[in-house]
Amino acid sequence: MEIKSINPYNGKVLNTYTELSDKQLFQKLEKSSKAFEKWRKVPLKERASLMKNAGQVLRDNVEEYAKMITLEMGKPIKESRAEVNKCAWVCDYYAENAEAFLADEMIKTDAQKSFVHKEPIGTVLAIMPWNFPFWQVFRFAAPTLTAGNVGLLKHASNVLGCSKKIEEVFKKAGFPKDVFQSLIVNHDKIEKIIENDIVKAVTLTGSEKAGSAVAQISGKHIKKSLLELGGSNAFIVWDDADIDKTVATALTARMLNCGQSCIAAKRFILMEGIYDEFVEKFTKGVIELKSGDPMEEETKIGPLAREDLADELQKQVQASIKKGAKLILGGKQNGAYHEPTILGNVKPGMPAFDEETFGPLAAMIKVKTIEEAFRLSEQSKFGLGVTVCTSNIEKALEYVGAVSDGAYFINELVKSDPRLPFGGQKRSGYGRELAKDGMMEFVNRKTVYVK
Known part of the structure; x- marks a missing residue:
């Protein structure tokens, strides 16, 4: 079977990839097993040094890799460069911190000596999405490989060029052969x-549907899975917030990557005292975002990654309007391009409130009280992150326990950072990536007891 990589901006075929046969696939699995037996014995300092090299390879080739991201999934070129550089950062972070994270943890008990020893577990399969085609992979690969595991990457079918480039990064960095392999396979091979x-073990970043399927297969075979799934993050603005600064943050929180992010702010829950001012200034800011060719430096809004994704967003927009939402801006679609769109008067029961909207759609929701804001924030099957904007930091901290999400950001958009654990609750998945937590997901934390 052949899989085509298509530029969403102009519809041109970038490349064609041939899917692995069953025989070729299982040969790669065997190579992975053999590579692990050698890689696990490589001293940690050497593994960390190679990961540091990977970070440098990314920086040295940032233009090449950024161009591949933009051509395959339409991300504006400036954002693609930022993504590649963030991958270099996560490589550096684990290269510099792995020794501390993997050190034995001494625990005082009745034993002469007792401690927790960390060891790699083997081959880890990563099933990754197209929206951040380099970052999602490196935030898995950096801790997992440095810990002594080996990786198999099943990337989204529309970013297979990125998948091959990532494999190339580890080769250029000097990693032993087969420690990291890109698998050109369709989703129907995942169960095998x-x-x-x-x-x-398996780690997946993707849709709720994909996560549920992978969790079922992993559970059937008693294998650990880590799921980073969708989100419908609330962006709560109190009456005392600095509106100009808040709007600037909100624009990035919703429109970065053309809104195609699980942690994007999707539901703007606004106190009625600042609702009109916020909506007016946010709308003005969206109008000023330049749409066009994502390869051009000034472009802020490109196409969505595929036309069917724009089709789905358009359905959600129109269904919400039919249920009473007010169209404030945008609302039109042309192929894979969807206009940045703002809906007012959004309420529970509308797709713009209830569902994950994966594109440049901002839902405006008016509330009378802080308590109502948090109640509506919680009225979601997702639980990835919440932003609260206010000048009263201490009061905002009192509400940390009011949300069940995996992240709570004050006066900042929800974002991932190598130094902080990242993950969600409810239908947003389970497990944590990044920080020490991310490295601990795929190690055997072995108890050692000496009498």
Whole structure:
């Protein structure tokens, strides 16, 4: 089977990839197993040095890799460069902190000596999405490989060029052959891969549907899974917020990557005292965002990654309007391009409130009290992150326990940072990536007891 990579901006075919046969796939699995037996014995300092090299390879080739991201999924070129550089940062972070994270943890008990020792578990399968085609992979690969595991990447079918480039990064950095392999396979091969004894664990970033399917397969075979799924983050603005600064943050929180992010602010829950001012200034800011060719330096809004994604967003917009939402700006679609769109008077029961909207759609929701704001924030099947904007930091901190999400940001958009654990609750998945937590997900934390 051939898989085509298509530029969403102009519809041109970028490349064609041939899917692995079953025989080729299982040969790669065998190579992964053999590579692990050698890689796990490589001293940690050497593994960390190679990961540091990977960060430098990314920086040295930032233009090449950024161009591939933009051509394959339409991200504006400036954002693609930022993504590649963030990948270099996560490589550096684990290269510099792995020794501390993986050190034995001494625990005082009745034993002469007792401690927790950390060891790699083997081959980890990563099923990754197209929206941040480099970052999502590196935030898995950096801690997992440095810990002594080996990786298999099943990337989204529309970013297979990125998948091959990522494999190339590790080769250029000097990693031993087969420690990291890109698999050109369709989703119908995933179950065969997971059920193979060589694969010890699975990490998936993607849709709720994909996560549920992978969790079922992993559970059937008693294998650990980590799921980073969708989100419908609330962006709560109190009456005392600095509106100009808040709007600037909100524009990035919703429109970065053309709104195609699980942690994007999607539901803007605004106190009635500042509702009109916020909406007016936010609308003005959106109008000023330049749409066009994502390869051009000044472009802020490009196409969505595929036309069917724009189709789905358009359905959500129109269904919300039919249920009473007010169209403030945008609302039109042309192929894979969807106009940045703002809806007012959004309420529960509308797709713009209830569902994940993966594109440049901002839902405006008016509330009378802080308590109502948090109640509506919680009225979601997702639980990834919440932003609260206010000048009263201490009061905002009192509400940390009012949300069940995996992140609570004050006066800042929800974002991932190598130094902080990242993950969600409810239908947003389970497990944590990044920080020390991310490295601990795929190690055997072995108890050692000496009498």
